[in-house]
Amino acid sequence: xxxxxxxxxxxxxxxxxxxxxxxxxxxxxxxxxxxxxxxxxxxxxxxxxxxxxxxxxxxxxxxxxxxxxxxxxxxxxxxxxxxxxxxxxxxxxxxxxxxxxxxxxxxxxxxxxxxxxxxxxxxxxxxxxxxxxxxxxxxxxxxxxxxxxxxxxxxxxxxxxxxxxxxxxxxxxxxxxxxxxxxxxxxxxxxxxxxxxxxxxxxxxxxxxxxxxxxxxxxxxxxxxxxxxxxxxxxxxxxxxxxxxxxxxxxxxxxxxxxxxxxxxxxxxxxxxxxxxxxxxxxxxxxxxxxxxxxxxxxxxxxxxxxxxxxxxxxxxxxxxxxxxxxxxxxxxxxxxxxxxxxxxxxxxxxxxxxxxxxxxxxxxxxxxxxxxxxxxxxxxxxxxxxxxxxxxxxxxxxxxxxxxxxxxxxxxxxxxxxxxxxxxxxxxxxxxxxxxxxxxxxxxxxxxxxxxxxxxxxxxxxxxxxxxxxxxxxxxxxxxxxxxxxxxxxxxxxxxxxxxxxxxxxxxxxxxxxxxxxxxxxxxxxxxxxxxxxxxxxxxxxxxxxxxxxxxxxxxxxxxxxxxxxxxxxxxxx
DNA sequence: GCCGTTTTCGGCCCGACTGTTTTCAGTCG
Numbered sequence: 001x002x003x004x005x006x007x008x009x010x011x012x013x014x015x016x017x018x019x020x021x022x023x024x025x026x027x028x029x030x031x032x033x034x035x036x037x038x039x040x041x042x043x044x045x046x047x048x049x050x051x052x053x054x055x056x057x058x059x060x061x062x063x064x065x066x067x068x069x070x071x072x073x074x075x076x077x078x079x080x081x082x083x084x085x086x087x088x089x090x091x092x093x094x095x096x097x098x099x100x101x102x103x104x105x106x107x108x109x110x111x112x113x114x115x116x117x118x119x120x121x122x123x124x125x126x127x128x129x130x131x132x133x134x135x136x137x138x139x140x141x142x143x144x145x146x147x148x149x150x151x152x153x154x155x156x157x158x159x160x161x162x163x164x165x166x167x168x169x170x171x172x173x174x175x176x177x178x179x180x181x182x183x184x185x186x187x188x189x190x191x192x193x194x195x196x197x198x199x200x201x202x203x204x205x206x207x208x209x210x211x212x213x214x215x216x217x218x219x220x221x222x223x224x225x226x227x228x229x230x231x232x233x234x235x236x237x238x239x240x241x242x243x244x245x246x247x248x249x250x251x252x253x254x255x256x257x258x259x260x261x262x263x264x265x266x267x268x269x270x271x272x273x274x275x276x277x278x279x280x281x282x283x284x285x286x287x288x289x290x291x292x293x294x295x296x297x298x299x300x301x302x303x304x305x306x307x308x309x310x311x312x313x314x315x316x317x318x319x320x321x322x323x324x325x326x327x328x329x330x331x332x333x334x335x336x337x338x339x340x341x342x343x344x345x346x347x348x349x350x351x352x353x354x355x356x357x358x359x360x361x362x363x364x365x366x367x368x369x370x371x372x373x374x375x376x377x378x379x380x381x382x383x384x385x386x387x388x389x390x391x392x393x394x395x396x397x398x399x400x401x402x403x404x405x406x407x408x409x410x411x412x413x414x415x416x417x418x419x420x421x422x423x424x425x426x427x428x429x430x431x432x433x434x435x436x437x438x439x440x441x442x443x444x445x446x447x448x449x450x451x452x453x454x455x456x457x458x459x460x461x462x463x464x465x466x467x468x469x470x471x472x473x474x475x476x477x478x479x480x481x482x483x484x485x486x487x488x489x490x491x492x493x494x495x496x497x498x499x500x501x502x503x504x505x506x507x508x509x510x511x512x513x514x515x516x517x518x519x520x521x522x523x524x525x526x527x528x529x530x531x532x533x534x535x536x537x538x539x540x541x542x543x544x545x546x547x548x549x550x551x552x553x554x555x556x557x558x559x560x561x562x563x564x565x566x567x568x569x570x571x572x573x574x575x
Numbered sequence: 576g577c578c579g580t581t582t583t584c585g586g587c588c589c590g591a592c593t594g595t596t597t598t599c600a601g602t603c604g
Contacts, residue, residue: 019576026587030576064577102593104602139595189604202604228592228603235592235603245604247591260589265604272588277581283589 002046003075009039010095011074011083012067017094018086020105028105033062033266038071041515043488049075093119101149101227102142110135124150148225159197160242161477163507163544166191168240169201172220176246179216181208184254188261189245192313194547196510197477201244202261210248217246253285255298260284266318267311274306274322282306314550319518333550334529334559339542341370341561341568344416344439344470344502344530349394350375350384353535356394356411357401362536364409370565372414372437373398374470377426379418380443388431391415395434410565412436416470421445423459425466432465436569439502441470442483450484457485461499467572468528469494471504471511487516494525498573500560501525503552505545506532517552526571527554528561 016031037060038045048056049072058068073080090112096119097108111117114135115126123146126132132143169187177185182205186192189202207213214234218226227235227243235245249257260268261284275282280289286296287305295305303310308325312333315321324330346352347359354362356373363371373394376385386394395413402411414437418426425432425440432438440460448456460466472490473482494501501520504511509532512520520527529545531538549559556562560571569575 016576027576029587033577062577066576102602106601137595137600141594145593200604230592233591261604263604265588268604269588276588281589285590 002044003078005038005041005045008045008071008074009035011080012038012070014094015070015080015083015086017098017105018083018090021090021109023106030062031067034060034067036266037062045071046075047486091118096120097123100146102145103149107138110137120150159199160240161508162191162194162196162198162510162547163541164240165198165201165242168222168238169203169244172201172217172244173203175220176203176205176213176216179207179213182213183207183251186258188258189263192262193264193316194314194544194551196513196548198242200242201238203244203246204254204258204261205246205248206251206254207248213248214246217244247284249284251297252293253296255300255302256282256286256296257284259299259302262313262316264317267316267322270318270322271306278306280306312550314547315553317551331553331555334546334554334556334562336543336546337367338556338562339368339529339546339559340564341368341372341412342366342531342533342539342542343372343414343437343468343528343561344374344504345371345533346375346416347373349373349386349390350380351534356397357404358536359533360401360405360409360411362539364405366539366542368409368539370410370412370568372412372439374414374416374437374439376416376443377418379420379426385418385426386415388428391427391431392434412565414438416441417466418443419456419460421448421456423456425460425463429463429465432463433574435465437467437572438465439468439470440466442474446474446483448483450486453483454486454489457490458493461490461493461497464573466499467574468500468502470502470530471506471509471532472501472516473511473513475509475511475513477508477510482511488519491516491519491523491525494520495523500572501527503527503529503545503549503554503559504532505529505541505543505548506538507541507544510544510548512548512552514548514551517549517554521552521554521558526560527558529559530561 012031013035016028020028054068054072057071058064070080092108092112097103115131117123117126127143127146132138132146133140169191173185173187184206186204188204191198191201205213210231218229218234218236222239223236224239225237227237232248235243237243247261272282280287286293287302295301300310311321311325321330345359347356348354378385378387398411398413413435415435416439419440419442420426475482501512529549531541533539560568
């Protein structure tokens with residue numbers, strides 16, 4: 001079993017933390033950066049190493065010779081000598097202890113050196129016994145904070161899918177906006193960048209009387225406890241299992257603050273480095289030339305003064321957007337609300353909640369011009385999957401409905417056809433050929449080896465009736481890891497066979513993920529953004545899919561269901 | 576330890592809040 005990116009990131013990040021404990025300068029940040037880069041990498045580092053050796057591994061941003069060699073050591077021998085030595089010297093469970101709010105490397109070191117605390121259990125025991133407060137630099141409040149932190153950490157679920165957090169954040173914004181004196185109230189942070197999972201909610205406010213907003217915020221009904229409360233900045237822990245931060249700024253600093261709090265951290269750092277080179281200083285209050293603020297009111301103003309065009313929040317990950325923006329070559333990502341169709345929907349023929357007719361009415365309401373009915377096929381018996389006979393019958397119903405809805409919406413005939421273990425399809429070719437759009441997908445044998453799984457999917461893609469590969473990696477956020485498949489090979493095969501790859505917008509799928517979308521864009525592979533709706537309420541999920549597509553730098557020209565129906569159909573293999 | 580439209584050496588983002596502090600270190604984002 002190859003070592004996972006998560007494990008590599010954990011070890012590399014761990015080395016950084018040990019170095020931070022020792023007060024080493026700069027290196028901790030270098031290790032942290034490398035760990036972050038590895039963590040967000042879609043392709044397994046072990047695969048990169050297999051293909052191109054140390055040289056390719058060093059191409060990962062933030063990974064140089066030294067860290068590259070450590071990764072090599074980890075892949076080849078399962079451990080890193082230096083890391084084992086550091087662990088022996090300070091044998092503490094770093095991941096566990098540093099996950100407690102307010103506990104960093106320096107505190108962890110002190111707790112181990114003075115009290116022998118190695119893990120969460122030790123920490124809790126000694127905190128309860130009142131030993132923490134006896135340490136220099138710690139007091140009663142620190143001890144109480146640690147106990148509360150442990151309690152919260154125990155039931156916290158870590159990062160939550162954006163589909164759970166965005167509605168919650170919107171409701172908080174609505175409540176704060178109603179406070180008198182509030183001029184602006186906006187979501188910032190990773191939520192504004194529309195990351196697939198969210199660690200905390202950042203909210204930015206322009207208000208005449210900050211105290212009132214702070215009162216309202218810290219008194220919200222879903223606040224579990226208050227972490228910090230000041231005149232301009234407060235933090236709370238929410239019942240939902242994540243933190244929310246609120247920042248109040250003056251109007252003249254709004255753009256600079258919004259930019260600052262939207263991040264990403266790496267994007268911000270890169271912007272500041274540009275500012276420094278120009279002899280300027282960028283902070284959350286503005287762009288400064290000495291004592292004079294030369295920009296800050298809007299984000300456009302800040303980017304403009306630094307020599308850039310506006311960069312959409314979804315693209316602010318410091319993965320080339322700054323350089324391209326400087327050259328005025330940043331691509332324009334697909335706009336929200338620009339989809340004309342939806343190519344994956346389920347109905348009450350299988351596991352959907354609503355009839356085809358009800359779905360048609362909802363699709364019209366969602367502003368769509370067409371949608372495809374793609375019920376499951378017979379292999380998925382538990383959903384009542386359709387066989388050939390039922391599919392033909394469903395086509396008749398759709399013909400009838402199309403007469404009824406003429407001029408309002410076009411209902412297309414389709415299928416979510418199961419890919420069987422050997423890569424063949426669950427429905428006979430002559431029936432698939434009668435449909436307008438066929439999606440194919442994996443719902444079984446998730447545990448095949450990488451070779452077998454890849455071969456299975458590549459084979460299915462060669463079928464001339466297989467138009468779209470639905471949810472290509474099969475992951476379910478927080479529940480199921482993607483199955484082991486060589487996505488580079490899948491993308492290559494998509495290019496070769498003309499198969500469309502889907503961005504499934506169902507909030508706990510978001511599959512393709514952003515990084516693969518970017519690869520498709522670069523390879524010229526076309527994609528669709530589909531809701532995977534199982535009820536009339538689910539068309540709104542398309543927004544999450546568009547967000548994800550924007551994070552992958554997809555343009556309107558990359559997404560086939562942003563096109564009129566005739567053009568969309570003629571772009572398919574069968575078209 | 577990483578990185579390079581000033582650089583292969585010499586930099587490395589910046590500020591708020593908290594707690595335990597008579598002036599600041601640690602943590603966080």
